[in-house]
């Protein structure tokens with residue numbers, strides 16, 4: 032066993048590599064959760080409540096059980112009792128996926144039954160024929176920023192932070208901005224809908240699923256069903272997008288219940304329409320930002336308050352004010368995230384949870400302050416660069432936001448910009464440019480990995496990582512190759528299987544950073560075991576790592592990725608149409624492992640941002656409590672026609688003290704985009720848009736109160 036000097040000299044990390052599973056994906060050889068065949072497979076179809084609140088009086092399963100192919104109807108009367116009082120991987124118990132436990136209906140779209148049949152068509156027909164009798168109760172989905180029930184909630188960060196005398200500093204400020212910003216309910220809608228197949232084999236539960244982390248799903252299912260986690264295996268080899276929606280949800284739980292009763296494999300897949308209720312969503316937000324600055328544009332007061340909406344089942348907070356705790360300091364600094372419980376489905380993490388809507392409000396307000404102060408928006412931001420964490424007081428591990436703005440301004444041509452709004456035209460189009468800052472935490476969580484030196488000279492890495500379309504499998508191949516000192520072609524990375532040991536989820540932009548630490552640790556230990564010329568036994572030599580201690584030993588610092596977003600828009604004042612003409616994002620995001628897929632993640636995040644700025648909006652009907660037009664025709668996600676040429680690049684962001692120097696890049700790409708576009712629309716038209724999306728009706732009525 033040797034690694035050639037030639038191989039070791041070539042670094043794989045930092046050079047572009049196509050996805051290792053790319054050929055399988057484009058040829059259709061890659062199988063997704065809903066594609067994998069099982070013998071004796073039965074199909075479950077979820078029946079969702081049609082009332083927005085109430086009780087189930089009766090479910091007429093009898094006639095449906097007589098229908099062709101139907102083998103079972105599960106509901107609260109015959110389903111397994113679940114344990115819901117446990118603390119899972121993401122903290123407090125979340126009973127959102129604890130279906131069929133009682134007769135209460137907390138919102139429209141709550142699962143009330145599962146019909147299982149021999150074919151999906153039979154299951155669907157029977158599910159649609161199932162008569163459910165409800166006792167409807169009055170419901171309330173109304174959500175306003177000044178709702179009296181709003182209360183602060185700690186989610187993945189504290190609900191409130193407070194420093195200094197806000198009112199005194201505002202009163203002493205030369206310039207004040209005090210505005211309200213709103214963002215609508217948004218839905219994830221990854222390309223691949225959720226699907227899970229559950230089966231029991233030799234006393235062990237196996238679930239083949241589409242998720243963002245098999246460790247997470249094992250933990251939740253084991254807790255819910257009171258099983259030993261060692262007797263649960265979850266596989267999730269290929270995932271067609273997640274965006275935060277692919278954790279444990281009703282369909283996996285229902286599939287396990289049915290497989291247990293029927294003692295045969297059962298698959299439950301969601302339809303696109305069901306995803307509006309069952310996949311989670313991003314809550315609407317109402318945010319108030321108050322900024323006070325001195326005559327030089329330096330912040331004396333920063334106040335960012337956000338209210339979001341949650342269900343009566345679970346208090347999930349969209350922590351939009353959190354981004355202000357990282358980006359800017361002020362003499363007096365206040366942030367708070369509050370929620371209002373309403374009769375709606377539980378929201379969840381979605382594409383930069385907190386940072387995405389929060390940066391729209393904060394970075395729009397900064398632009399308004401720049402306008403009022405008569406200071407260039409980039410200059411204003413650079414004057415307010417903090418030298419330590421504004422709330423934490425901790426040093427920044429790296430903070431290269433200034434470099435992002437400087438490089439971005441140069442490449443975008445910012446110096447040539449006329450600061451006056453409404454002066455550039457191209458025929459009937461009004462043109463404008465805007466910018467905004469981005470930041471996103473660069474966290475890491477404990478993970479385990481195994482690396483095997485095979486007898487044939489190859490290496491196999493096993494880690495319960497998830498590649499939800501990000502290119503993580505390829506990134507880990509490059510990381511392992513460098514750690515082992517071999518070419519990536521000699522490394523096989525296997526992921527998406529809980530049998531590989533516990534690992535961080537593909538979430539919070541923490542996956543590749545966390546998994547890389549574990550892969551590098553195992554690879555280093557393995558190299559120490561290998562003696563040049565030694566014979567490798569047939570089963571190979573395997574070394575395992577666990578980064579729990581390494582993560583605990585990381586110095587407490589502010590660790591984030593940063594970015595500067597630039598947008599040019601054209602606005603047609605006759606139709607209200609906004610077109611993004613070009614975008615540039617320059618990021619400082621640690622070591623870039625695979626420039627090819629990293630570019631895709633950054634530009635993909637920026638395309639989400641265009642979608643958020645101009646298109647995505649779910650409108651809930653107060654009468655029936657559900658979204659109007661629950662499909663991708665009624666809910667427009669930006670498509671190729673909406674997305675211009677987007678450029679993304681990065682500046683050097685080396686942290687010599689970090690064990691891997693890799694940061695997350697999954698979410699920073701969306702942060703600030705909506706603000707950059709809204710700021711560009713202001714620059715084009717002279718009108719501020721403080722409510723997303725900036726749809727034609729809003730552009731046409733801008734200036735009036737509509």
Ligand code: MOS
Nearest residue numbers: 275381382538539
């Ligand atoms: Mo992400 S919203 O942390 O999957």
